[in-house]
Amino acid sequence: MRFVFWIVGLFALAVLIGLASTLNTGYAILFVPPYRMEVSFNLLIIAVVVLVLVAYAVLRLLGLAANLPQEVRTFQRQKKLRAARHALREAAISMFEGRYQRAEREALKSIDDEYADENRALALMIAARSAASVGDNAKRDGYLSRLESMPERIQLARHMVEAQIRMDAKQPLEALAAIERARAISSNLTSALRLELKIRMLLKQPEQVLQITEKLLKADALEAEQARRYRLAAYRQQLVGLGSEREVRDWLKRIPGVEKQNPDLVVDISRHLIALDTYPLAAELIATALSDEEQATPELARELGMLAEHIDSQRRLTLMRDAENWLKSRPRDHMLLLALGRLALAEQLWGKAQSYLEASVSMQPTLCAHAELSKLFATLGKDDKAAQHQALALKIALQQGC
Template identity: 60%
Template structure:
């Protein structure tokens, strides 16, 4: 459609020019002494237009000729830039394919002709990661150092990448230094806080772990279950620095009540208190935890049973009384029945012990329950019944492949 309009317009213009030429019968005089030239005014118009066109064409050719070297240089730059972008793309794909040598080569090729600082930074980061994956830490550090010359806006990515790479290489101090630099740029960056949390846990700095856990939890950067595990690990590290029973008990009083009932932490505290000769205190902590259905676990009940022969008479009787209340809530808890049986056995309450242990066996047969019943019958002189339970425990062990 455009072509038809142009052709129609050109013909119309030609007709108008032809009509104007027939109407215009003037002439022009060019006087160059001693000559005098007369010619049509129409010819003068045509000649002027032709002269302008020729002059423009000549100047255009001269301009193109003069700009040719610059145009060649621009073309070369564009070609190299395209090659760099293709190399950057290939580096990223090769890295995610796990072809780290190819990724490193392509990334270095991309940095050679790349002018955009963001793309150059990306290429250097890929090269650093690829070198780290090949355990070539000198090259890794060299690539990271190459980022120093780039704009400040790209330094956060450099420091975060360096922190992750050094942490993977088990260089905790180097990773921590990189995180500090990253946090000086972005103080509340949650990924930096998460990395620091892992490092502080590895470095056994429980106070810092607890502080960072709370920060991340408030920022909704940690799930409650993850926070619970970090807290438990931190409290465990604090516990390891306590030497004797009074120190452990003093530390335990400072632990928040909700955290004090974490089953994993309770188990560790109980073991330490028992080793320190504070079996009664260990049993009191277990009783406090087992009284809560949400905190009670079979493992903690088993630990209570194992403590039975180390407890004082007063503590055993108190636990038996509390245990009967727990049984009302968990009547088919075979481990609780076993624990109560052991407590009664240590108190030489033979009838109660037998009832508890047989009730435990009726719910779920265990080696321990059979062994405790055998011990009970042996102590009261019923050798035949004791032998039956020893035989039953042996058959159970064989059936379980023990």
């Protein structure tokens, strides 16, 4: 339809021009001494219009010819820029594919022909990460140093990439320095806090681990179970540095009650106290843990049995009464039966010791239970039974060792 309108319009214009030319009968005189020329006024108008159009076309061609070198340079620049952007995309894809050498090669192609600082910084970070992945530390450090001259808005990404690279290279101090620079730019960046948490744990800085864990937990950036594992690891690191019973007691006061109920932590604390020859406190902690059905574990019962020979008679008898009550709700706990047998053996209650130890063996034969029975029968002068349980203990030991 548009084409029809154009045809109609052109014919109408031609008709109007034709009518106008018939109405205009004047003429123009061109006088250039010694020549004189008379021409139709209509022809003069057409000639002027044609002259203007020709002049415009000539000037346009001259302008294009003058700008041709610049146009060629712009075209070449755009061609190189497209190639650089393509290389940057290929570098990113190759890095995620694990093809680090190709990623570094493609990233280097895009750096020289790229004018945007963000893209150049991205290419350098890809190159640095790729060089680090293949173990070329010299190139890695060179790429990271080139990022220092980039604009400020690039520096946060640079520090985070450097921190991860240093962490992967087992350089926790350098990684921590990079994280601190990133935290100076964005103090509440959760990804930086997560990485710092791992670094602090690696550097055995439990106080900082606990602080960062709480920050991440408040920011909903850490699951409750993950936070509990980090706390447990931090408490274990703190426990190693405690050298006396008083220090352990003061430390226990600072631990939240929920964390004190962790059976794994209780086992670690009791073993540390045993190493410090602080047996009564260890027995107290284990007994408190075993009294809780949800907290009681076979490992705790095993540790209780190990304390039998190191505590006084009154405490042994108290623990035996408590353990017999716990046994009512856990009658098939072979470790609890073993602990009762050891307590009775230490109190020289031979009959009780034998019944508890034999019950433990009937539930699950263990090296410790057979060894204790062998010791008991040897004390009672029953050498045949002692030898029998000694042989069973040796058999289990060989099976576990092989």
